[in-house]
Amino acid sequence: MREIVWLIVVVLFLYVLYQLYRASQLDQGKTPGSAREPAATLEAADKQEGMDTFQLELEVQQLRRDVAQLRLEQDEQRRHALAMEERMGAIKSQLESALITPGTAPEYSEALVFARRGLDVDSIAERCGISVSEAELVRSLAQRGGQADEEQSR
Missing domain, CATH: 1.10.10 (Arc Repressor Mutant, subunit A)
Known part of the structure; x- marks a missing residue:
C-alpha cells in the first residue's frame, strides 16, 4: 500500500514538473517539441488582442465612472458657490440696512x-x-x- 501511495506522489510530481515546463515554454513563445504553426500564432495573437481590447474597455468604463463622479462633485460645488453668493448678498443687504x-x-x-x-x-x-x-x-x-x-x- 505504501508503495502505491509513493508511486502516485512521484507521478503527480512529474506531471506538475511537465506542466510547469510547458507553461514556461508558452511564456517564451515556444511550444515544446515543435515550432509554432502560423494558424496557432494568429490564434494566440487574436486572443491577446481580445484580452487587450477587453482590458481597454474596462479602463474606459472606469474612466467614464470617474468622469461622472467628478461631474457630480462639480455640480455640488457649483450649488455650494451659489448658496454662498446668496448668503453674501443677504449679508450685504443687512449691512446696508444697518448703516446709518x-x-x-x-x-x-x-x-x-x-x-x-x-x-x-x-x-x-x-x-x-x-x-x-x-x-x-x-x-x-x-x-x-x-x-x-x-x-x-x-
Missing part, C-alpha cells in the same frame, strides 16, 4: 437704505410710511451722499 448716515434721523434710516438701493420715490414712501415729498428729500440726500463718497474716494 451720521446726522440722519432714525425714522428715515430705512428710507435712506431704500433710496441707496435705487427704489423710486413712491415705493420708498409706501414702504416706510412717509410722504412722497419726504421720500424725495431722502432720495436726494442719498444721491448727494453717494456723490460725496465718490469724490472722497478720488
